[in-house]
Amino acid sequence: MRKSLAASISAGVIVFASLATASPASASAKVCGWGGDQSLGYWEVCYSVWGGGLYVDSVEGSARRTDGGPARSIHFEYVKAGNVHWKNSQQYWSNNQTDWQNVKGNVSKAGDYCAKLWVERNGGHYFAGQACVNIHL
Secondary structure (H helix, E strand, O other), X not given: OHHHOOOOOOXXXXXXXXXXXXXXXOOOEEEEEEXXXXXXXXXXXXXXXXXXXXXXXXXXXXXXXXXXXOOEEEEEEEEEOOOEEEEEOOXXXXXXXXXXXXXXXXXXXXXXXXXXXXXXXXXXXXXXXXXXXXXXX
């Protein structure tokens, strides 16, 4: 089953939804992972961070539906180190979406920063994958 598999490849790290693994980024980095299921659709989720050390200029979450299914109502949740909620993106009706956030500042601490994809289904929002970048000096 796709969502229960786990693997990581250094440099262009691929992280599956069931992992909390992240690629290191003391500068700019992009990480992608897979998530979702038959009821939510299968998704590739990516997170890009631009900056250097603990300074982050901007971040970008993106999601692309990989099973050829129709658009869904989705949003990104951005989390800081320690899995602390930072902010949610607006809700999009899409099967291929990119959301950019301007940061222009130092993060409060080193650690894994993630973009989590949430898909709306029957009035609820369900986790459909994530990608994480480890920000450090």
